[in-house]
């Protein structure tokens with residue numbers, strides 16, 4: 001893995017500030033104690049987290065039941081996620097939070113809403129009653145396809161209240177992608193909106209739901225939030241307006257007492273095949289993991305205002321916009337739209353407007369802000385900030401330093417958090433009052449987590465050598481499987497090494513035990529912090545009538561981390577020209593979603609293949625990134641293909 005050998009030469013170290021450490025939820029002493037406990041027994045550590053951070057209706061008999069690769073956490077316990085996010089903040093000793101802001105929401109056009117814990121508690125119960133009135137029972141699946149408006153959190157929490165697993169589909173996905181997910185998960189009901197605002201324009205969503213449902217007869221009901229006011233068609237008997245249903249709904253709905261392993265949600269993510277995987281998370285372990293990590297890593301205090309900029313359609317939005325902050329009784333900010341609407345300073349104006357104190361975003365956004373210029377953040381009062389976070393891809397040290405200097409004014413610690421859809425919550429990150437940061441490294445594992453870097457044979461490599469990032473021990477927030485496909489679960493994560501979870505990432509430890517994640521080593525690209533499978537884009541391309549064959553690879557990109565490059569062999573008679581190139585880019589966006597649109601389409605009359613017919617992606621990656629091919633080409637079927645790929649194409 002040459003990319004892993006090219007070690008970053010970053011030497012700077014940022015120690016926690018003494019004043020920060022003193023006030024931290026987890027200061028150095030506490031962290032040392034917890035690490036000792038976790039080293040003796042990760043289970044004891046997680047039990048402590050479960051007792052301190054989660055409210056249970058019934059205690060567990062056993063912390064962990066581990067039959068690799070299947071884990072059960074807090075076996076026999078009963079709890080409810082919406083109870084933990086709502087009821088316990090409006091009753092008992094924390095009843096005063098009833099009038100505390102739970103969600104501070106800013107719409108792109110500049111409208112705003114604040115929902116207190118009391119408001120959210122009421123709305124969630126009402127919507128839970130709406131779901132039940134529509135025939136949704138414990139175990140039934142609900143699909144959610146919505147813009148970033150408070151109703152998305154209300155819908156999710158209402159599902160958790162009655163034990164109906166939700167699957168949130170990011171609003172940027174196409175009707176086809178939505179249909180695939182609805183069918184795979186077997187959803188009975190869809191919650192959506194007429195649309196949402198993005199870059200100053202209303203973007204329709206209901207129309208995509210209508211299209212998706214033409215091939216999904218299992219969906220009996222659609223609930224539609226009126227957001228943009230644009231006209232939509234409502235199908236009699238199937239579709240109803242959110243506001244009409246809510247006006248009729250009874251105000252009270254007790255939380256279901258759910259088993260700790262009751263399915264909480266399914267979230268689809270790209271893998272190395274053409275079909276996205278439905279990652280299954282369950283109740284008690286996930287809740288423990290995200291509640292504890294939110295408390296410790298984001299250091300949330302009662303008076304903090306936390307803003308995680310992720311869309312709720314991704315796992316970061318599930319864990320750290322909705323469930324983690326609300327379970328902690330914190331104030332969470334939600335913003336509907338684009339970072340440059342109406343101007344490139346929108347994020348900074350939101351931070352100043354609401355006094356955001358903890359801010360969590362992605363490296364790709366940070367690199368974009370650098371490009372837009374310091375004058376935009378510098379125009380706003382960012383003095384409320386006290387802690388910054390990064391997630392989704394490796395943060396390059398230059399971006400880290402800019403974030404620290406221009407946004408954090410050199411006062412704010414930065415937590416670079418490594419995790420995945422599959423891990424449920426953060427696994428590796430600085431604890432901001434106790435762990436020194438090194439720009440570009442996600443630093444040390446959370447207590448109870450023991451990542452290992454292995455070579456191809458499964459031997460632990462010596463620091464600072466690179467290898468495959470793995471985990472041997474289960475953790476509470478880990479995925480419980482791939483929805484409806486246990487064989488694929490085993491194959492995907494547990495087959496490279498026996499009884500070891502393979503993350504798909506390459507990484508290395510340094511001499512201080514700090515982890516440096518280098519990126520994906522499988523056929524998954526990380527574009528602007530979002531996972532896209534090369535095979536998904538390939539199958540979208542070959543579904544176009546002019547395409548005979550396609551191969552897709554990622555190449556490094558300064559802004560988006562990875563850019564998608566498609567090598568396409570057109571069918572005989574098709575015109576390989578600029579029109580077709582644009583048509584193909586548009587076709588992929590329609591098939592999957594705009595996030596999968598290739599940055600580049602290159603036409604070629606043949607793809608480099610091995611003698612057994614496998615496409616040689618390594619070579620294509622070299623070609624796409626303009627590197628001279630230094631790879632072994634002995635198995636290449638036709639060397640002239642390579643020469644032609646390097647030559648500038650005519651179209």
Ligand code: PRX
Pocket residue numbers: 269315316390391392393394395416417418419420421422442503504505517518519520526529530531
């Ligand atoms: O490659 C790693 C990268 O994002 C992948 C997980 O993507 P996803 O499931 O979409 O979840 C993204 C948000 C948690 C990982 O396999 N990744 C995520 N965070 C980091 C990262 N790479 C380096 N540093 C990080 N902090």
